[in-house]
Amino acid sequence: MDFESRLNDALADMGLTLDEAGDAQIFCALLRATRDLELEMRPATGERKLYYFSAEFLVGRLLRSNLMNLGLLDEVEGILAAHGTTLARVEDCEPEPSLGNGGLGRLAACFLDSIASLGLAGDGVGLNYHYGLFRQDLADGVQREEPNPWIEPESWLIDTGRSFSVPFGFGDLEARMFDIEVPGYKNDTVNRLHLFDVPEPAAAPEHGIGFDKGDVAHSLTSFLYPDDSDEAGRLLRVYQQYFMVSAGAQLILAELEERGFAPEELDAHVAVHINDTHPSMVIPELVRLLMERGVSFEDAAGIVERTCAYTNHTILAEALETWPMRFIEQVAPGIAPIIRRLDALARERGGGDAVAVVDGGDVVHMANMDVHFSHAVNGVAALHTQILVTSEMRPFAELYPGKFTNKTNGITFRRWLMGCNRPLADHITSAIGDAWERDASRLEDLLPFAGDASFARGLLDIKRDAKRELAEWLRASQGVEVDPDSVFDIQVKRMHQYKRQQMNALYAIWKYLQIKRGNVPNRPVTMIFGAKAAPAYTLAKDTIALLLALSRLIADDGQVSPWLRLVFVENYNVTAAEHLIPAADVSEQISLASKEASGTSNMKFMANGAVTLGTLDGANVEIANLVGEGNIYLFGRSSEDVIGLYDRGDYRPWDVWLSDGELAEALDFIVSPELLARGDAGCLTRVYRDFLAKDYFMALLDARDYASVKERCLADYEDRDAWAGKMLVNVARSGFFSSDRTIREYDRDIWHLA
Ligand SMILES: *Cc1c(COP(=O)(O)O)cnc(C)c1O
Secondary structure, eight states, rough: OOOOHHHHHHHHHTTTTTOOOOOOHHHHHHHHHHHHHTSBBOOOOSSEEEEOSSSSSOOOOOOOHHHHHHHOHHHHHHHHHTOOOOOOHHHSOOOOOOOSSSHHHHHHHHHHHHHHTTTTTTEEEOOOOSSSOOOEEESSOOEEEOOOOOOOOSSSSSSEEEEEEEEEETTTEEEEEEEEEEEEESBBBBBEEEEEEEESOOOSSSTTTTOTOOOOOHHHHTTTSOOOHHHHHHHHHHHHHHHHHHHHHHHHHHHHHHOOOOOOOOOOOOOEEEEESSTHHHHHHHHHHHHTOOOOHHHHHHHHHHHHEEOOOOGGGSSSSEEEHHHHHHHHHTHHHHHHHHHHHHTSOGGGGGSSOTTTTTTHHHHHHHHOOEEEEEEHHHHHHHHIIIIIIIHHHHOOOTEEEOOOOBHIIIIIIIIIIIHHHHHHHHHHHHHGGGGGGGGGGGGGGOOOOOHHHHHHHEEEEEHHHHHHHHHHHOOOOOTTTTTTEEEEEEEOOOGGGHHHHHHHHHHHHHHHHOOOOOSSEEEEEEEOOOOTHHHOOOOOOHHHHHHHHHHHHTTTTTTTTEESSSHHHHHHHHHGGGGSEEEEEEEOOSSOOOOOOHHHHTTTTTEEEEEEEETTTHHHHHGGGGGGGSOOHHHHHHHHHHHTOOOHHHHHHOOHHHHHHHHGGSSSHHHHHTSSHHHHHHHHHHHTOTTTHHHHHHHHHHHHHHHHHHTTTSSHHHHHHHHHHHHHHHGBBBBBHHHHHHHIIIOOOO
């Protein structure tokens, strides 16, 4: 059946024709038609099947990307145009699934897209959070969190009718399996994202995101990362994790049996990937289930080790999870003794307490368990892997020299270029043909166009149109006006001290003061931020309050506002990113060197022709190597310097304040009467005090260098031809960061699926 007939049938079921239907109804009908078509398609098959376990899958809206992968985008655009609407309008009716926090969850989503697009057999395994990550409300000058419901009567979720019984300490809880289909790019493959849910999910809380964390059977799938500032919240996280991995592990063994294999053959036919430490309990759970099927503990541990692989995403200590053994005994008594036996086995292999699974205080170190009982461990960018091997995980790297590999992250160019920036994709194709759509490394074919004035003009025009569209979206969505002829300087990512939005805020103050003194820039600058802060992360929320106060101060100041604007985009998510990234001139990637494991927004910006202003951290290092010095703006201390400063403990922000009057003036302005009149005094004071007393992520150390390199970057922007050349090199060299490349490497070195 052709797609138009499917669409008309879906509308007929709703008692409508296309001409009668509004955009929301057309969205529903398109969703049904797409989903039903996908249900008729087959998943990829291979020698081994991958199960990618992740607490987060930040998939974003799915309609456009599914239609694109099914090869139906042009047809649907045509049908909608004939009926007076557009896909852009229709897709605005699609709620974004809030199943992830940020980069880690978005990476998992890009990976599923690439796995299916390469025709590899691999499904995702996660949880069906009903309110997901909170929706951010900034109305009062501070962040407030609200539930983010996304599951409507008609959604992408398919009830598989399949369920598993998870043996918690309090009794069994049924895990129902819902699927979201994941079509590959024009290859007739559909893989699946399996999301487990409780039978009777709780309703949304009346106000905010506070809810009964003790009511596990109902609230287990309510929110992503429940507040862990009390024991009930921490326990709920353990319940969530065990629920996900137990149901997933049971699914794996059921499918293995359906394929006609014995439990002992698990490692020959299955690859399990552990995305960060949240799914770590899949290791003891698989051992438990194999033992239930008659396999000895020693054999089961060996089979599981040959099956599992683990990705480390951060070296921030706070993110390396540990759980008291008593939590696991309470939540998942079936695996507690297995974890103790795994600890004993690991101790026999040597390495001592530094690499213990269960430490002397009876606390379980999830990452340690992952490294011992996975056959491969990887970091997510070259620098990050190097830091893991030489410092953070050095004892492990000495114990298992062959286990550690690097797999530099990637993004799917289907969503992040072809989907969100069609004019640029078309411009590229008109120059070099469309081979790059299947092999992003072919973007290098653009390099010979470096001297081509009409290609360069096209790049600049497309950027300007994207900036106009962003301006239009900002006006419609939050009522702010921005000037498309200004430089769009964008920092969007989670709000975190290590990402150093506070340093960018200091720049804004410095610039404000400069303009007040008459030092106006060549061209107005629009600084755009977007970020959510974790609900319990006070300093991150304070930094949002500072940025909002600055935004007001600048907008109120008739002397400054023609030259400088600061816009804080509310509720940053994938949909917002798709509007923002095509319109960026400058991509802010300013983390403290050694702290950002990889970053992926840096890659998205690069592919869309933004020029990076950043530190030599994470994948920025690889971007710099690819584009060369003249096409990136680098500043700040190196990761070696930073690691040395931490080791010696001799960084003193106070010294910077004493030695740099201009910087001190900008810093003191945070608690000036002007700013205090426009922002919460408690928030501003805390940010100020933290800068001077602690500044753990050394924003003051790099602030001076940052400001001067940023000034150079803004000055260079005025040579439009030279800037277009930088844009071209960035786009042309971005192909390395395709998640198709990343996934090919995982498959070649770790999964061996085909
Ligand atoms: C890509 C992406 C991220 C990751 O951004 P980083 O700058 O790499 O931390 C976070 N959130 C959303 C919505 C994204 O699309």
